[in-house]
Structures are given as C-alpha cells and as structure tokens.
Amino acid sequence: MPLRAMLLLPLLLTALAVAAAHPLDPLSAAELAAVRAAVLASPLIPSRPLTFYYVGLDEPEKPDVLSYAYASGGAAAALPRRAFVIARAGGESHELRVDVTASANATVISHAVHTGAGFPTLTLEEQFAAVALPPSHAAFVESVRRRGVDMDDVLCAVFPVGWFGDGDGEPRRRRVAKVLCFVASETANFYARPIEGVTMVVDLDAMAIVGYRDRVTYPVPKAEGTDYRAGEVGPPYDGPTPAPGVVVQPEGRGFHVDGHVVRWANWEFHVGFDMRAGTVISLASLHDAGGAPRRRRQVLYRGFVSEIFVPYMDPVEEWYYRTFLDAGEYGLGLWAFPLIPGADCPSNAAYIDGHYSAQDGNPVDARNMICVFERYSGDVAWRHTEAGFPSQLVRPDASLVVRMVVSAGNYDYILDWEFKMSGSIKLVVSLTGLLEVKETAYSHTDQFDGDAHGKLVSENTIAVYHDHYVTYHLDLDVDGTNNSFVKNTITTITGDTGTNTPRRSYWTVKREVAEREADGQVDLTASESPSELAFVNTAKKTKMGNEIGYRIVPSGVATARSVLADDDFPQRRAAYCKRQVWVTPYAKAERWASGLYADQSNGGDDGLAAWSRRNRGIRGEDIVLWYTVGIHHVPCQEDFPVMPTISGGVELRPVNFFERNPLLRMKPPAPRQEQILVNGSCAR
C-alpha cells in the first residue's frame, strides 16, 4: 500500500481571498474545510465517529451552467456552490448536500441515509489501518513463520470482496474487504512475491480481522529478476543509447490556464478534479473561424472516466473475487500520484493541483495531479504535394494533452485527453505498471496439466488472464444540447447498377437514427456492427445541408467487451461492459456506470445497465455517450516485471461540424528553427 504524504494546508482561509470560482471548479481546500465543519456541526447525524468517504462538487443544474458559460453579453451570474458528501456514521452511509456559497456560513441543506446495496469508495486511511492488522494476528504469524518469511519483510494490501450473491436482500451487510500479503524484501516489486494461499477478511467498520484462511502453500517466487529499479535489473544494454531529446518552445507555451479554464488554439475547456473520477473535462468548445464574428461552439459538456472494471479469469479461491471496480472501490483521484516533471510529462508541461477530503474531512492538497502540455509528435496535420508550389503545403501537427496517472495498486493507468486543432478529441488509456501474479509450484510450461488461467512469466509466477474496461461518461453536446445518435452501415449494392457500365458492385451508406436507449447499445466486435457511429445535431445543418456531427472512432486495439456469463456475479455488477457503446438521456445523477455505491454492489437498481432498462427516448434529446475502452490482457514475459505501455482509446472527430477543414485558417506553429538550432542543438 503506498503511503502518500498528506499535507494539510496550514492557512485554509487565505484561499478564500481568490476570485469567484467558476461554477464547475472543484471544491477548494477552504470549501472542503467548510464542508467538514458544516457536516460535523449538523444535528442530522448525531452518531460518532463520523467518517468522510466522498466530498465533491454538487454541480449546478446544466441549464444554469450553460447560461453561465455561453451567455452572450454581460457578466455571467455567479452560481451557488454546493458539495455532495458521503459520510459513514453509526454503521450507515449518509448522503448530504452542503451549501458553501459563503464558506463562512456553510450549511447542510439535505440529508438521506442510503438503504440499498453497496458501500462507498474505501478511504486511504482505512486501508492503511487494515494492512496494519495482519502482523499481530496469531494465525498469520504462524503462516508466515511456516513459509520461512520474516514478518518485517511482509507488506499487505486491501482487495475489495466484490459480491457473489451473499446477503442478497440484506442490504445492511458487513462492510468487509480481503487483505492479502506479499514479501517485500530484496525487491521493489512485492506484487511479484505473493504469500499465495493466505486470505484474510477485515471488517472495515470494526477494523478487525474476521476471517482467516491458509489454504495452500507454494514457494514464494524469488526476488531475483522481479525488480525494475535502475541498478537492480542487471548490467545495462551495452549497445547504442537513444539520444536524449527535449522539446523547446522558443516563444514559451501556447496555452493559457486561467483558474481551471484552459485555452489553446481554437479550444477552450474546463479541467476539474474529483476524488472518484480524477480528471473531469467540462464545457469543451471550439472557436470557429468560419464565420464572422468568431463563434464559440459547444462540443462536450462533460467527460470523465466513470469506472474501470478489471475482472481476473481464475476461478480459484484466492482469485475468483478479483473483479475490481477501480473508480468506485478505490477512487481514481485518490490513487492519482503527483506527476514527475520531465518524465510523466515533458518538460514543457504545466501542472494543475487537486484537492480532496481525508477520512476526517480535512482537505488534502494533492500537487501536480494533472499536467497540460503541447505535443509535437513529428506528425503532419495535413499536407499535399503538387507541382509548382511545394514549399507551402505541409503543416506539422501540434496538439494539447491533458494527462493524469492513476496507480491503482499494481497497475498504472495513464489517462490522456488530446485536443487537436482539427476539432478532434482523442481519449487515450495507456496501461503500464506491474502485473498481478499468482504463485505456482511450476517453473516451466511443460509442467502444467490443464488450464493455468494465465501465462508463466517467470519461475513460479503466473500472470493471470484479465480484462481492463475503462468506461467514459461523455456528455457530447454537438453544437447545442440536443443531439441524436446515428449508426451508419456500409452496405454493398450488387447487380445492375443502372449506369450502363460494367461495374457490378459498390457500397453505399445506410443510415439509422437511434430512437430509444436499446437502439443506442452497440457491440463493436459484432460483425453486423455499424461501420460509423456519430452524434449529430439534427436541428442544425451546414450550408451544404449536411448534419452537424461528431464521429466516434474507436482505436481498435481496445474494443474488447466482457465475455463473462450474464448471470455471473461480477458481470451483473458491471453489466454495461457487455457493450462498448451506450447512449442515455442526460440525467444529472447518472454519473457512475457501476452505481454510486460500487463496493459490494449487486448490479441492482443503480448503474448504467439499470438506468437504461427504462429504454428512454434518445432521439433529438440531450444525450450522453458511454464508451468503454476494453482490453483482454493475455500477459507475456515482456510484461514482467513491469509492463511496456500499451495504449488504446477512442477519438471524437468532427464530421460536417465545420464548413471546411478548420486547420486551413490556423496559423502554422512552425518554429523559427534557424534562430535557435544548430544541428539540433541550442545555438550559441
């Protein structure tokens, strides 16, 4: 369990002196402190101790935010500032709304007790407390001794238990988690050295071990070959080394960060931070040079990672329940780490901090959670060679990247939003970090008899098959709030073409507009799946009469969908992972694909699949795209001891949104190379 320094802001109230917040700004440290004070002062929850599980912005109503952001003429009116809180006290999950418009006078304005299934995201503090229990648990001491391991070398981590039918109909189940342990000596990579066979169950409210099992003993894999730190990986490769390279911006950065609003080229958007979702992109809009005066046109009201479902594929006792919901159970913002300048993000990046609430409600100042940088990939934005005027016809590409890195235990997710001058937004998930491995008695594939449920990546070490499903909530508002979802299918026409030519076939495009939610679910891997998906604004057209839209372009290395049985318990909790694409009508409360209370959720009446069972109308409505980037991970030896990054994602690309290629009017970002460079080095 990583130990994160929690820096309490020493002078909370000074933060109040800054300018009025944008209505979508995350709660400031001062606001978080005010929320804490209001909740603790409220008579609505008399029980103590009271523990904070989630504190985040309770955003204003969408029409109010749109008016604020796009109102023409005159200053936009400030909107109320409110927090949504999940706290636990007296064995119950409480939901509160707190008005912090005036921080000095913060007030609880609503309170409810959660009566359904599931629990809130685990706090960091209770995980620290839970992993401190095993060393003083007698049975564990004996298990460790019997394996010849020194307890000082043991390090433990918390694993959610999932839900497997137990307590169905009893929503007030115990809030428990499993604790598994590893040998952390002689390597940084303790995940590679599990104490396989030992499973503990901790009651998180009582903070006590309530279950213990030592089922099977395997040799703990050796430390040799598991480390990934320089100096611990053997002699370095003695061949040529790639040259160091760095991006230089002789005129400085080209983007502007004003509070949480970022402006770059034709883009403007708001960057927020949430304990559960991490980065939240809002109000992304494009300035269109095509008309006069310059117009700001809506593209995306809100986008964030709603859930990451990671089911493992070994049904054995120590593994069957490993079916993680990383956002709902762990929290992506909670497990985001400060980005390392020059490594996680290039040296030309700027950084945005985050704030969240500790378990005691005090604000935590999380530095460098998000970085923003201009990318110069060496690619070409557009080009053409034609005789006679060759020098003017190539435009090098530049784009703007917004990045967060989440290290949810062993895995690292690099989550990028890339904004392009063409109007495209690319969402990229890059996976790296450490594999979750299982011990085995074997050291060669020939020794296996039957399904190993993974690949032998090192001696006594199986990397278990698993999936990653990263689900985005994308409230596209293409040139306005009301949109439709269009499925286009390439269709072959054969036979007499009626043209008196010898051509015998061609394809054309068959268009279907989704009427209801059931029509909005698409399995991208089905052979009959549409070749093109788009959100279009049916109320507006280009001068040529084409529908104004955005195409949804999957990057096909990551279009896996869940193949678990529909009645399997993890599948019921993440039922939405059966389809990569869902479309729902906008509803402010529908944010978390796995439901608000994901820990021990039972796939009941909250979550994307449940909401969509109502089969609401989605044609010409304010609709939301849910897109899942999916990867079946069959590990290989190259993934050990640390994985080379693999990436997948989806691109949102304008299609007849502009009257013409918008790049043509963008001034080229060509550097004045001759002034700064001599053979690729800084000039003297």
Place this chain on the structure above:
Amino acid sequence: MPLRAMLLLPLLLTALAVAAAHPLDPLSAAELAAVRAAVLASPLIPSRPLTFYYVGLDEPEKPDVLSYAYASGGAAAALPRRAFVIARAGGESHELRVDVTASANATVISHAVHTGAGFPTLTLEEQFAAVALPPSHAAFVESVRRRGVDMDDVLCAVFPVGWFGDGDGEPRRRRVAKVLCFVASETANFYARPIEGVTMVVDLDAMAIVGYRDRVTYPVPKAEGTDYRAGEVGPPYDGPTPAPGVVVQPEGRGFHVDGHVVRWANWEFHVGFDMRAGTVISLASLHDAGGAPRRRRQVLYRGFVSEIFVPYMDPVEEWYYRTFLDAGEYGLGLWAFPLIPGADCPSNAAYIDGHYSAQDGNPVDARNMICVFERYSGDVAWRHTEAGFPSQLVRPDASLVVRMVVSAGNYDYILDWEFKMSGSIKLVVSLTGLLEVKETAYSHTDQFDGDAHGKLVSENTIAVYHDHYVTYHLDLDVDGTNNSFVKNTITTITGDTGTNTPRRSYWTVKREVAEREADGQVDLTASESPSELAFVNTAKKTKMGNEIGYRIVPSGVATARSVLADDDFPQRRAAYCKRQVWVTPYAKAERWASGLYADQSNGGDDGLAAWSRRNRGIRGEDIVLWYTVGIHHVPCQEDFPVMPTISGGVELRPVNFFERNPLLRMKPPAPRQEQILVNGSCAR
C-alpha cells in the same frame, strides 16, 4: 500532373569508387547506368524504341543474404549484384536480368517476353506526354469552349483504365489509359474543379487519343474555397496560436546511418528504395541484452508496401473504372516526393536519397526520399508508482521513425515505420491530401434524389465514397527463418468451475496453429475472428517454455476489408482485399499482391490470391505475412479542400520473444534538461 525535375548525375562513374554495396542496397546511379548500357547493347531485344518501365535490385537468394548478414566470425563474402528490368519494345513487355557485379562489364543474363495479361507501371514521361495531347484535340477544344473555360487554364491527368472483362483471353490488348482534365486557374486545387463528363482514352504505345466522349455537362465548381495555400484561405483565425516547438538533441542524434544500414538502440535494419514499393525495410534485428554475449536476433527479413488498392464507389461512366492500384499502376517510389525538412519530418531528421531509372534508362537522383528521426512524443515507455522510491520509476518513451511520403495524384500517403525499444514495430499509414471529387448540378443535400455515391462537401462538389487498402508484405522471421502462424481465441468457460467458488464464468485462450494457406486467411471484422494473431518460432522456446513470437496488433480504425462483389472486375484484380491477413510460404518471386503486371491486370494467375489457391503448407515454414490496412472513406466537409490527416496501421509486438521486459536494461534517454533549458527555452 506534377513536373519533377530529373537530375541526371553528371559523373556516373565516380560513384563506383565507393565501398562494396550491401547485398540489399538499391542499385546505385552507376549501376542503373550500367544496366541501361547492357540492355541497350544486348542483341536479345532488337526492336527500337526501347523504353524502361522498371529497374530494381534482383536480390540475391535469401539464404545467401542471411549468411551475409548474420554469419558469425569472418568477413561476409560479397554477393553478386543483379538488376531486374522490365522494358517495352515492339509492343511487348520484356523481362531481363542483368548482372552488374562489375559495372564496367554489366551483362544481360536472362530475357523473357511477358505473355500474360497486364502491363507494367506507367512511366512518368508517358504520363507527361499523354496529358499534353488534349489541348490540340479538336473535340476537346470544342468541349472546353462550350463550357466557357480557357484552354490555358486546363490541366490533365492520367487515370488507369482498370479491367472490365474486355479482351479476356486476348493478353495482347492495347495499352491505354484515360485522361481527365481540370480547371487550374485561381486555385492550386485543380482536382476540385473537374471538367466532368469528358473522358479521353490515350493509346500509350502510340501516344494518341483513341477515344473521346463528352457525355454530360455540369457547372465547373467555383475556385473560391478550394485553395489550401496560406493567403488563399481567408483571414487567419484570430484566436490564440499554438506555440512553436522543436525537438532539441543536446548530444546530437542517437542513430547511425552506415550506407543503407540504420542502427539505433537495440535495433539494426537496412533501408532500401524501390521505384514501385518505395521504402523497403530488410534484415530488421534486435540486439538482446538478456544473454551474454549480446545476441542479434532476427525479426523481419523484408517489409514493404506491396500494393495500395483504392476503389471508388460510383458506378457511373466517368467513375466506375476508378479502382486504382497505386503501387502497380503508378509506383510508390516514382511518386514519392522530396521530404521538406522541419515540416514533413522534424528538424532532427536525417535523409536518405533514392535512385530510379527514367524511361530512357538513365538514372534519376531523387533526393530526400526517406527520412529517419527520433520521436519524443511525450509518452511513457513504462512507469510505476510505489511508496518509497518514486523518483526512478518513469521512463519517457523515444522511438525511431522511418518515413516516406507518396503523393499519388490527389492523395498523400505518409508511410511510417516506427521502431520501439520494446521490440515493437509500428507500421502507420497516414492519409491526407485532396479528395477526388465529382461535379454535380446541386449545391444542397435536399436537392438530391437517390444515392449521391458520396457527400456534398462544397457547392456542386461531391466527394465520392471510396476505400484505401494498403497491403504490406511482411516476411517475419521471428528469431529464425521458420515460423508458424497462431490464432488465439478468447473463449468463455461457464458452469461449474470445479473450484468450489461462486464464480460462474471466466475466459481462457484457445490456440490454433494454421496448417495451410487457407487457414492463414483472416477477416478481422468477422465476429468469430481470433482475438490474437501471432507468428511464433515453434523450434525455440523461452526458459519458461513459452513460444517465442511476435503478435500482430491491428489498429482498429483501419481494419476495413473490401465489400465489393466477388465477381466484380476490380475485386477480381484485388481479390486479396477480402481478407486483411494472409500467410504464404516464402517465395522470392511473390512480391506484388496485385501481380507483377498490375495495369489492366485481370486477377488471373499472378498475385496473392492466385498464389494462395495452391493452399501450400505454412506450419513451421519460412512464412510471410500480408497485412492490409483498410479504410472505408465516407468523406465530410472537414476533408475539403484538403484532408486533415487520418492514420491507421498495425503493430508487430514481441510476445515471449524476450525473457523479460527489454526496456529495463535500456539506459533512459532522459535529457540533461537543467543544462539546456530555462523555462522551455534554450539557456543563455
């Protein structure tokens, strides 16, 4: 038709003084000149004029090249240098092999006359000659006058006729092409202003117009809005401009170019250039730091773009035949253009020149055909955050890109090979340039009645639906010559898992090894298609017992396959485009997927589909992967007047090729930023 300066080398024989060529080096200017002299001096073809259509390296036998490249101990013996020539004389296509091992004594060593269907790649010179014919053709003069166009503004281009059943059984058909014309005044983008309805047929051997048709008259689209040159596209966007940025390498480049051999990090490979294929990558191998002594391990014997099939989807008289085979009909090397430093490739790139033969056999010196550069994308090669040692755990990525740009008429193909330290090779096709458009009487979609066969992208301008199929020949030799093709399928297991846990399903991997060519054909868009494809070396295993392999990872935005009817004529010529993946046993002569003579080919007995009908064994053999990157292009207004780049490709990724993640032992390329940068600018 672009006019390329053809620079004849003034001092051909001085080139002979250089060191002995690598056996896969393209023919030098001196060797091309020697080939010309030998062919013209040979008594085997007495007819004149004699015209050169193709001159390229006739590579030595593969075992000899492998011995040369990988022989351990002692200097590799020089191999004979031979040219393969296609020349036309007396109305026939002649094939010659010329030995140029001693350039001063070059000798024709074989001669044959091609008796089958099809003709060689068109020369640039005959296209220049053909487009000069229309202005003096009386009927065309009248057609132009009637449209109110000034003949001085007219510019024409050559379009292959394809094959539509005519002359079947008569292989000695006339060698003809169609010539279409455009209005080139007031815009650089003459493709946007076709003189629709007028089609001419030119006999290329007689160099005369032999067919004329003026079928229909539409208004020529206005020039306004069609140009893409700065200063011609309206006022620039008045918002913020992205900052200029440039890569600086304070220690210079990290790669070494020795003749045509490139060495970078753990990679070594040979870069060739061919009139038809353009870039040819050979003998790509990896130095593996995993053992001692350092080993050089084979990955790819040969890779190049074999064909680009671009069928349009309008069956009307002026469009039905537009079913281009860009490599076989036009030549990718012939239509590659000098790369613009700092624009086509970043300022830290190095350049490789090409040579090819003009129609008269004289060598043409084509500068800057290929660039090589290190890319610093801002991405992360691997990372992990764990408590206690955060500073060492992020490795920024660097890769090596080899790029060529082909402007085959209106379209521009940016063809990248990206080599990664992880062992991956990414092949990326980026499409940009100009759409091929059709005139229409209409200026609004509401005016259309029935299928427009494309999208209205501007007034009177339809961008016709079409496909791009870029087919790579990839002779993978994974850690040795003999490989097998493995198809892995994710398969769900349901019911009792036998583990006494409540889990009801999981997936595992079902493995199938392809025995014969029919098993090696894969449609990636079929729902039952395997989830993982790999080439493996069945004779070698890792220490853990895993098969040493390379995975084939499609980038899913570009996995379209042809949907034309099997009996349609263009589909017969490019039958292989029905499957994205084919695997064949290696045969030196099997290079061109559409056959050696692609112009007017009839899909007969040459080409990938024809070869594979023999259904040869491919298990544990020296096998070749043919991979097609496919895009259905439904144009939109953003694609006009010039297309923003769209990209797709395929990644060849090591899978159990290494015992461990090979990146761990690579020295990190982190720049000494503090020495060169102050706030992203060069330090003073």
